[in-house]
Amino acid sequence: MPDYSEDWHPGSFTKNFGWGKDGRGLAELHHAIRVGFGDERGDVRRSVFRKRLDEKGINFYIPANFFLFNYVNETGDWIAFDELVFQAVSFDHTVHFDRLALFTFNLSLVGSWQGARHFQRRPALWSNRYIVERLAQSHGWDVTKVTADDIQVFLDGDERYKAQTSRKLSTNLNFLYQIGGLSAVVADTIERWWMNASFLAADRLCRLRYARRLTISSIGEALDEFDFGPLAGGQNVEKSYALIRLLEMYVSVGGPDRFERSVDAINSGKTNDPRPYGLVDKKLPRAPKSLPAGVVNTMDWLDASYELLDHDELREFDVDMYVREASVRALSKIRERGIKPTMSSADLMTLMRG
Incomplete structure (x- = not known):
């Protein structure tokens, strides 16, 4: 403590x-x-x-x-x-x-x-x-x-x-x-710096062994003890959800060892691009998290809820544009599957009014 x-x-x-x-x-x-x-x-x-x-x-x-x-x-x-x-x-x-x-x-x-x-x-x-x-x-x-x-x-x-x-x-x-x-x-919004701050705090707490294990629960407890929430602008529902997802990512890429893993991946030719890349959480696409090259190869948990951004996409990422494009893609898939509404707007209004 x-x-x-x-x-x-x-x-x-x-x-x-x-x-x-x-x-x-x-x-x-x-x-x-x-x-x-x-x-x-x-x-x-x-x-x-x-x-x-x-x-x-x-x-x-x-x-x-x-x-x-x-x-x-x-x-x-x-x-x-x-x-x-x-x-x-x-x-x-x-x-x-x-x-x-x-x-x-x-x-x-x-x-x-x-x-x-x-x-x-x-x-x-x-x-x-x-x-x-x-x-x-x-x-x-x-x-x-x-x-x-x-x-x-x-x-x-x-x-x-x-x-x-x-x-x-x-x-x-x-x-x-x-x-x-x-x-x-101290604002209550999630931006790139906040994503990076969660990794920074985890790095320091792991190196000092205040987080005794490289686990979500151990790091989360240490973050609470050292006032990560207040120092990063306070808590809200979005931040609590995002922090869990970020800690999952942090543990999966090796925690503080992710930089050594990246150097090994670059030197061994496991990655063709030595530049950092990004991951964006489709469930809460407030900002992408940047990562060192090559560590994605260690991430068995990576699934359809994340989208990988190469270095150029990471640099040019715009959250509003990303959300609009994702919405367009989702609507296109709905149309391709022939999914249509089964009630009219009048029926919907009647249902809403009870």
């Missing part, structure tokens, strides 16, 4: 990352991830990631300590190739990346590295609790109430916040909320 009574420390978040002008979103973070991972499609050494960023004059601490996932093994410190990295290196910068990145920041599960202090494994717990305890509970999701002043009042009034000043953090955090699209992140 997460401990929300632990102290909050601002750490290096008060440093200037150089986010850029409002309007570019989190393009600088997107660029930093691409620079740090280079052409690699797997985990990279933390020292290599830092060296690559230093050579480009990019602040290392914000991406590595607040957004990416770190771990230590017998060979040293590593930064994981997970859903956030996959989206950054596989697709151009869009608002969907910004929203996913902001969710990742608020989730605040970044692992650990040699020399890291205990609180650094959840470095933005102050933002996490602001979303859940202030925005959701006190403000009822009214994003217009989110300001630097309101954030500062929240921090200053909470004994968990351990720092001499809160102003710099408050202004930086408010700016991050603005350029990251907080109003969209």
Whole structure:
């Protein structure tokens, strides 16, 4: 269970990352991830990631300590190739990346590295609790109430916040909320970033073993414990249904191992197209879920309720157009089978009126 009574420390978040002008979103973070991972499609050494960023004059601490996932093994410190990295290196910068990145920041599960202090494994717990305890509970999701002043009042009034000043953090955090699209992140709609956020959260919880098994029930319980719902805009019927379907997909493609499976599929020639592809749920086609090349070969559960999109179709996917075309196809099949109504509109109205 997460401990929300632990102290909050601002750490290096008060440093200037150089986010850029409002309007570019989190393009600088997107660029930093691409620079740090280079052409690699797997985990990279933390020292290599830092060296690559230093050579480009990019602040290392914000991406590595607040957004990416770190771990230590017998060979040293590593930064994981997970859903956030996959989206950054596989697709151009869009608002969907910004929203996913902001969710990742608020989730605040970044692992650990040699020399890291205990609180650094959840470095933005102050933002996490602001979303859940202030925005959701006190403000009822009214994003217009989110300001630097309101954030500062929240921090200053909470004994968990351990720092001499809160102003710099408050202004930086408010700016991050603005350029990251907080109003969209806490909306009750299902968009691409939300689909990706479910995989991102599952990646982090599985790697940290908060989800003890690669099963829908185990991951679902961990998501609940770590407030996935509130951090991703709250729960509703559509989101609950979509999340179950996404977890089925996540488990079937191997969870965090899907990226290794993809590399193996590409290197062995099992897939002809190394580019990511997509799956759209015909039962709830709000947005497609992008996946690394080749992992569809492992998905025994894939059935007629999903439609596979190649890379070009994924890039050009428009949900309204998809629904219209699907409706036309369904009506065509009905006509081809000679199915016709057995009652007139007058008969139907009489039946409806009782």
